[in-house]
Amino acid sequence: MNGFEYIGKNIGKIDAMALATGQPLFTDDISFPNTLHIKILYSPHAHAIIEDIDTSEAEKIPRVKLILTYKNTPQVLHTTAGQGWPEPSPYDTCMFNKKVRYVGDRVAAVAAETEEIAYEALKHIKVNYKKLPAVFDPEEAMKEGAPVIHDEEGISGVYNPKRNIVSHIEVKAGDIEKGFEESDVVVEDTFEMQYAQHCPIEPHATITYLDEYGRLVIRTSTQVPFHVRRIVAQVLEIPVQNIRVIKPRIGGGFGVKQEIILEEISAFITLKTSRPARLVFTREEEFVSSRTRHPMKVTVKIGAKKNGIFNAIKMYALSNNGAYGTHGLTVTSNTGSKTLPLYNKAPNIEFIADVAYTNLPVAGAYRGYGATQGYAALEQVVDEIAEKLGMGPAEIRKINHIKVGETSPIFKALGEGREGVTQYIQSEATDKLLELGTKEIGWYEKIRKPAKEATKVRGIGMALLMQGSGIPLIDMGAATIKLNEDGSFNVLYGGTDIGTGLDTVVAQIVSETLGVKPEQIIVYAADTDVTPFDKGAYASSGTFISGGAVYNAALKVREQILEVTKEIFGEFNTKDFILKDGFVISEKSGKKVSLSEIAYQTLYLKKQQQIMATSSFVSDSSPPPFAAHFIEIEVDKETGIITPIKYVAAVDCGVAINPELAKGQIIGSIVNGIGYALTEEYKFSQTGKLINSNFMEYRIPSSRDIPDIKTILVETYEPKGPYGAKSVAEININGPIPAIGNALYNALGIRIHKLPYTPEKVLEALKNKGA
Structure with missing residues (x-):
């Protein structure tokens, strides 16, 4: 793109060296002492009632610390979808339920000192199931008399649970039948698409622990850290202020990590035991118990x-x-x-x-x-x-x-x-x-x-x-940018780089707007305690929404820099000023001042203030x-x-x-x-x-x-x-x-x-x- 210094340029990913040299960037790369390891027991039946579940023998196994079932966990209906509130997805899920609805549904979770002990304990949990008729075809599921999959009380957002219809959509423009009658040629055909899995190289992974103040910290491979915080607070019935969610580097998302399917279990165990807890899916679990494409x-x-x-x-x-x-x-x-x-x-x-x-x-x-x-x-x-x-x-x-x-x-x-x-x-x-x-x-x-x-x-x-x-009018991102003494900038934004290079794109946007090299941009993203809110990485919104928020914040910082420069130069028309190579230059007088000098002036000398700005972006x-x-x-x-x-x-x-x-x-x-x-x-x-x-x-x-x-x-x-x-x-x-x-x-x-x-x-x- 002509006229731009950094936009339209092939700048290398700012995290490329760290990734190439194997730095501990991903969720499971960092371990904590005294960590409990969690494994989950899954239903072998497609549709069944748990008539009884006996964990007593499993609890006797040395170094087993906690076993969760529907009997000792919150029965809060919620959606696992990481979407903007109020979520359009139904509230039809509990952490654990007395009814299982597919082969792979959760039955229990074991927290133990090692993975091997946790696996062994799963074998000693005794479950009595009452099997129910199952239905696997959506057309059959919607018929009168089909097995009802969600018959529990309190679910909301379901179009017709008695007929297994989650949602019905109907939109029309014009007169469709007349349109076909007046057409010279009409063609109709049907295509059927299958179940498929996202297959991220990194499966779902979550580590939870309590910080030095007793607050819950969730370090998790997610596309939606702020939605994780809100939904975990909802499920565990604790204040949002008591939770911090940190998103490390993600080894692929593709939508499958726009869900909250591990975090509440690990968080609950940490709160109950006051110990770090780790829950990482195997590849088989990723296939069976995470999420898929809609057939x-x-x-x-x-x-x-x-x-x-x-x-x-x-x-x-x-x-x-x-x-x-x-x-x-x-x-x-x-x-x-x-x-x-x-x-x-x-x-x-x-x-x-x-x-x-x-x-x-x-x-x-x-x-x-x-x-x-x-x-x-x-x-x-x-x-x-x-x-x-x-x-x-x-x-x-x-x-x-x-x-x-x-x-x-x-x-x-x-x-x-x-x-x-x-x-x-x-x-x-x-x-x-x-x-x-x-x-x-x-x-x-x-x-x-x-x-x-x-x-x-x-x-x-x-x-x-x-x-x-x-x-539009639903997704919002926000960003904060501040100037440091050496003329570098910290960018704090809530967006989620899931391997796409969004952090690099953000650095390029700030570099172009503020006239510095991308190496002078320190990007920190997706930490609910530190960065402003962002809806997360989904709906093709990274560059447009998150990048739009960063751009708006950079414009505000630019305006503050130019206002300070007016006094330094003794000139009053900021339209004469350009930002380039870490300097503000007056095209009228030829005067120039470094961003570093401006930072020292504003932080330590005249009219002390932090040059910084926070801005949001939502599109219509x-x-x-x-x-x-x-x-x-x-x-x-x-x-x-x-x-x-x-x-x-x-x-x-x-x-x-x-x-x-x-x-x-x-x-x-x-x-x-x-x-x-x-x-x-x-x-x-x-x-x-x-x-x-x-x-x-x-x-x-x-x-x-x-x-x-x-x-x-x-x-x-x-x-x-x-x-x-x-x-x-x-x-x-x-x-x-x-x-x-x-x-x-x-x-x-x-x-x-x-x-x-x-x-x-x-x-x-x-x-x-x-x-």
Whole structure:
């Protein structure tokens, strides 16, 4: 970006050296003397009542200090979702419950001197279960007479617990039936997306202890430290002021750590024993008992005129939330709200969705947050209707997508669990994305009719995407910046760098605004005692919301510096001053003064004051990034194996504050999406037990599975974002499923409607086609 010193520059991550040299940065890297180790007993049944639980034999084991069950823990209904208060997720969860609702639900926890002793004690807990009928299919779960999963008293925020319906969503614009009647071509199709896990390299980990004043300290791998503090206080019925939450470095989040699922257990044990406590998930526990992506069946129906303009779009989503309702309403709202506005030329739109409880693992926040499932269906139906009209996939998208200055009724009608906001697009370069992407992939040279002769066949496909940047009028971030004697700055902000490089982006924003090198910025984040509030790392909000707060605080500090400089220079027009290389310089007189001198003047000499400022940021809109994805694949007709050959992602994320970090997020998101499209899938026994809870049987992409990925950043300027920035890290997971699906159709003329695209399904589709 021309004219900027640090914005748009590829500055290395400020924590890179510490990470590369193995410094103790992560939650479990630091140990405390006298720590108790916690292990959890899980339900072997999908649906059961605990008629009796006997811990007496386990308690006799030497060095076992405490055992928790529903009998001796608070029975406070709450949500585990780390969302802004009041949370749109239902209050349907207790720390421990007399009823278990899936294989992997909590039954008891043991705190002992070692992990081995804790594991041994679990074997001596005797539980008598009364098994109940279970239901695993969301359509069956919503039927009259199905087993009722949540029949307890006091739950709130559930649409119809007697029918296992967590949420029902219904939004309409125009006259949908008339829209289809007046269309020249109508296409309808259904796609079903599967359970999948986030697979962060670092599982959930929490250590709790009491500080020297007897306050509870929670050191935890979380995306939402301030929500952790509030919800733990709620569950344990203690004041917020008695809790401090510290977020160390995080070894991956992707949404799974937007939950409070360990912290309250470890905290309760620390309060009961006055000893440090440690609870770290194994990989199997991460699969079974943390959170997953929402399995979802999505039906899309599009009607279009002969000229290709869409006249009606209808989407129905059926979402499986598993045993508890966390994130159900908001994820499934996004299935419509982040997809349907992309094609705003259709005057008639309908989005209906149901979210159901089942006796399977709990779904939660996952990168893409419902939009992934929506685009999996929408972008394949767009290709289908283009074919019926005899139009090219790029051409039909060009004439239907939303443009600068335009809006969609869906923006206002459908937010994240509540009414949205009216917003108009202020930055967008979608036509350029399509132009550059088709050129890079060689679209018009490679597009072809389905092949019949060759054993190995290539095909290409595309998908057009949009997402958002934060949740408007809900998410807020805050930051404090102060000047030190040597001209450096401390930045204290509540945002959460989960490996994305947000701390580095924050340093670049402050460096640009205050005219110092990033090395002179000391960033400290996400400590509820020290930093201002921030909603956390989710909803594509890091750079936009947290970065926006930092930018506002930096502007206030800049103003204070310039006011002091006026007196030093004896000049009164601050418009003549610039901040550069640690100095304030008057372009009028040539005078200059160092920030260090200004700090000494204000801290020790004249008009003593600390140059510092705190500021917040909340947005009245959620500016969407846009992306056009393209893939070339090779399919072996004899084995059914799909091999990605080349992937192109053309992305508009506004001004990329750090282009290399942005590209890293794009590539990581695409790899995540390729795994979801081709290999990742939970497999269950007939009794609801997960049977592939390890990396041998649940296969995520390795370096050998990744194609050549080309990223193209197309710069626009978003006036609401810091230095014109929008989000980038989440949108790109939405492209691989529909792009690969469309490429598969281009190669072989088949569509697979139940994900993932496994070799077995490819061969079955070819057999059914008669190929």
